Amino acid sequence: MPLYKTRRGLFIHICVLILVFFSVSSFSMETSSGSSDNSMSSAAPSGPSVKNLMLSVANLSLTEGRTGTKNRQGFSPRNCLLAANGGSLQGIQETRINGLPQYQAGFAKSTLVPPPLFPGTIWGSNSMGDGWDFQGSRLQSGAKSFVPNLNYSPSGSVVDEGASIVGSNTGLSDYSVVKNQEKPNNVRNFICLLQGDRFVNYCLDKDGSRTLHGLLSLRDPEITCQICKKVLDLSSRGIPIFFELMLNQHGWQVFSELIDSLNHQQLKLITYVITKDLSIFIALTFHTHGSNLIKKVIRILRRSHLISFVTNNLCAAFLLIMTNRIGSYVVSECLNHLRAEDNKALYEAAITWCLDLAIDHEGSIALIRVINTIQGLQRYRLLNILSRNAVFLSQDPEGNYVIQKVISLNNPLFTQNVCHLLIGHYETISLQKGGSHIVEKCLDTEWKGWIIENFLSNTNTLLHVAKDAFGNYVIQKALKVTKKSGSPLYHKLLSRLKPHLSILQSGYGRNVFNLITGGQSVTKV
Template identity: 25%
Template sequence: MHRTASNRRHAEPDVNRFANVMLESLANEIYSLCKDQHGCRYLQKKLEERNPTYLTMIFNETYPHVVELMIDPFGNYLCQKLLEHATDDQRTILVETAAPQLVKIALNQHGTRALQKMIEYVSTPEQIRLIVNALKTNVVELIQDLNGNHVIQKCLNRLSTDDAQFIFDAVSENCVAVGTHRHGCCVLQRCIDHASDAQKQQLVNEITTNAFTLVQDPFGNYVTQYVLDLCDAKYSDPLIRRFSGNVCTLSMQKFSSNVIEKCIRIAEPGTRKLLVDELLSSVFLEKLLRDSFANYVIQTALDYADTQTRQVLVDVIRPILPSIRNTPYGRRIQSKIIGPPVVSPASTAATASSPTSNGSGAQFQAYPRGNGNGNAGGHNMLVRRMQGLDIQDGAAVHAVNGSSSSAYAGPTGSQHSQQNSQHQTQQSQAQTGQHNRRQQTHQQGHSQYFSHPFVHQPVRNTFANGDFSGYNYM
């Protein structure tokens, strides 16, 4: 709802009522002004003037109420500005006054911002000690809270590793509770980022010990993957070996299957062989191949196993292929084992002979197709398209083949003669069997036939212009 002009006139004095007011005239009213939107802005501007007199006046009237103001929708902004401009002694008094209620402040949506600012501006060992002592008994509660977890992360960012040791100790002792929590898994990863070598080893040891539980959790699996992503064998190898004996079970679960795939990709050669051998020895290999998660693990094993182990895996899978061939997973696995379908040598040679064909890429050689430029592959595809449209006119096929007897004949040459011969053979084969019923149509001539209304317009245009370069055969 829009304000009327009258409403705006009444609102303007509220916004500007402090414009010409001296701070001295507001003595004993500063605390109440902190909780007023416009009064709070006025006080912040006075602090930005860096006038020691103003700073002292505002500090003296606000520090006894710092806990209340830190969780106030407007007062928290004044507290943040006051922490920024206060002297070390004043800041110590603010921290000391708020310390008994720091957990309450951290859990509040407004207080969390003010407390993060307090941690950011701590400047003496005494201030750090006060904050650490106030928070250290509630670390897990804060980590699992929407607002409190940001306070713990600010401690990791701002405090030294020694001062933040209380966080590493609490996380290590509660690794599963923290790692399987929506916010906790993120904090645990930040702990790894900010840890010293000894603290990192402390955390990784606990993660490794609880890896089987973490890896199956929707949040905990990211913690295990984060350790793997450190790309350090002294951390990753012991973790991967914890999954030994449970590789098949973990491969068939939504979250842990991603971790097993990563393990196969980054493991040391000896450890990777242990994982793949466990898949090989499973009596449920066909079940793994059919499973919506485990099939990706099998595919990764085919991609990353050493040559000898891969061959053994292929030999074990090959007899199972007929039973899974028609599944989406089976087709992908089959393509990894035996490659894509192979066409006849004649078709491959015809496609490779074209100057515009994709004969250079091995992945394309098994699928000769036209490129829309009138080459041999394109003609073959157009013939097939014509057959699909019930077009079997002899003169029209000659036009596609480039025969000299056609009104649309192209340049002659030994290469074209060979292609014409091949296409005429295809035409002859296409006109047998079920196509014999169309012989009367063939005798009518292509011009009359392509003017028939049931022939698609693009085909009529193509043969009217004699240009196949823009035709989309696929």
């Protein structure tokens, strides 16, 4: 009786009876050549045959959904979708996108719905509540959710709870690495409620910044877009919000995560906003958090033409930035990570301002970092300017370090320039702390004869230098290098100094006295 519940069942039953009838008839005809007794005996096993045949027909209905079988309308079951009433929706076509089957029902405004890639239980959650908690999940492990309860209304929202969003115990500031996408609309609505100074205060709060950091880590394009728009607005004080974030110990972390979440167009907009006001850009480079974020932008844009926004600003305020300890490292970030063509303008600025940088404490340190990276013709031009001004820089408390760097490069051209230009000035610079180091370095070069001859030209000058707090190390160095090389200049120095050993026995001259008479010289500090 179950076959008669539908017309389809009735049709199948009739077909079965017809097949049984023809099968029995055929079987009888094949055995008709025998006796009637044989006919009666052959009819006996027909019962099991009919039963097997009916089972075979029933099995055909069970395999109707297999690939390659045809239904009675001629449609492959793979290209039809069985309806709940046992019928079929014809004309449904299969398409494949990225190798996954998607079914199009033929309706004008229908959308392709891909089959789920994973079962709903793959996330380890037995049930999903209204909030963001993974209840029953091993991922939970006692951690709090991003937003435990986002079912709120604007009139009584969690933002207003406790009269202030900063420091509130609403759970909105709790941070979690669990990335649940079940309530994206509620999250976006929550971000929309953070308007103006509320958004600023939330970013500058420790817990609030961690929450926004976590939401940005979801990499939801709409969430990122919403936060990006808010960051680019002005606060009630007329100050750009991004500026307040980049200078704050908590806000800069939100901005850092935002940079990682941006697409190319958004990153272009952020870069333009940061660099469009030179005074704001300079203030950012002077601040620890701000400079770290700009250096991060530099690393992200190192292969993009957008890097010119940053390098142009650095060139425009090159001297000011390079003479600041924190700001100078922003330029160094460019020199270490950008291509040679991108750094060309920065190197030109360094060549232009090299003398001003050399006589500044932070500037001289930054200039030495430039010397370490600059190459080609620009390197030649920079070292040529510095070596030609060796007399001036050698007597400067900061510039002498730059000249020492030039000599330590062991470039014969520039070292010779320095040694030659200092002739006539060796006595003066030997009496200075920094200058004495330069003279000692020059005594290690092949042009040391120029220096010693300069001292030998005047005995009083030689004794004056030998008795000086810094100069005595220069004379000691001259005696050591000439003795080691077997130079006749060694004996000339001895002949000038020995008649005055009594003068050298006291004060700083005692170091030279001990060296000549076999005593141990004092190591220079």
